Amino acid sequence: MKVVWHLFGLVWLFALAGCDEQVPPPPPAALDRTAQGFFCGMIVADHKGPKAQIHLEDRPTPIWFTSVRDAVAYLRMPEGGPRITGVYVHDMARAKSWENPGDDAWVPAEDAIYVIGSNRRGGMGALETVPFSDRTKAQAFVKEHGGQIVALGDIPESYILGTGAEENALSPRNEPQRPQPNSEKRKSQ
Template sequence: MRGAILALLLLAACRTETAALPEPATMTESAVGHFCQMNVLEHPGPKGQIWLKDVLSPLFFSQVRDVVAYQRMPEQSHEIVVAYVNDMSQAPSWEHPGVDNWMRAEDAFYVVGSARAGGMGAPEIVPFSQRADADAFADQHGGSVMQLAEIPDSAALAPVGAEPESPQDQGDYAARLRALSNEVKP
């Protein structure tokens, strides 16, 4: 008898947790990007939203790249309940990615490293519900198709426009530091 009651309680807890996931919010004129504080509807490309535990409204993001960055930032302190991204398989266009075509971020196929910039001008990570749509986008605009866990941190966290230094640049940097050290003598 005790085992049956325990099993029912565990089953109820699982159902409660699943039911507790907030539904994605419709993007409206009042939706502003968490990082840029600009109206997200004024920018092209896919958007995202993240729901935090015990917070009644989502954080909106002007680019999907920012959603991935927020999830991976070490200083991010609130528990993420769910993240949603625009499903570009269902988007009317790049300029108007949709206000209600959301999908869970973990379920998307992403094109990483394409030539398309997102709403804030940074390289974009483009989500699709259909692998064939992601492949077609990558064929047209470049990039690689991958799932959320496969996206390298550098695709979301690297500064925009930052190019890796060549060994020659590193040597020049070291030479400049030595020159500065020689100039500043106590």
């Protein structure tokens, strides 16, 4: 499964790079009260925790996400829409606070490492994918709030997509769990 996500990451980077030309990504946009969450339609600035913005080729403004977890879910959706030209997440190593990370703390999503499985909840009160540009600060966060550090492509699908296993996506040793025999059978009953 890790190989699949590593390949996904490479494909995504090639998609960002484009086939014929190297166009630099747009800079991160300022988050204001007009930004609405792509999936929920709510005002992004009203939510605590890290946020994300995805820039698309055919849009002058980014699409916004009340949580980084939602943005990662968007990135994992089947292709077919406009080309992604940039993805930024709040860098919690430089954020002002959990309540208001600020506009000076954006980092390209592919440059961040992520803490999953912590006790901190994102914008909609769900599990969050917490980005950091600094491994030492990510380790301090894990020490205080639990979880594990992973690369973007190593975040378990069940954690991101909420398939019912997200609360148990990590074993007691903070490693991805393998599905239990007959677990799919029980879900369908």
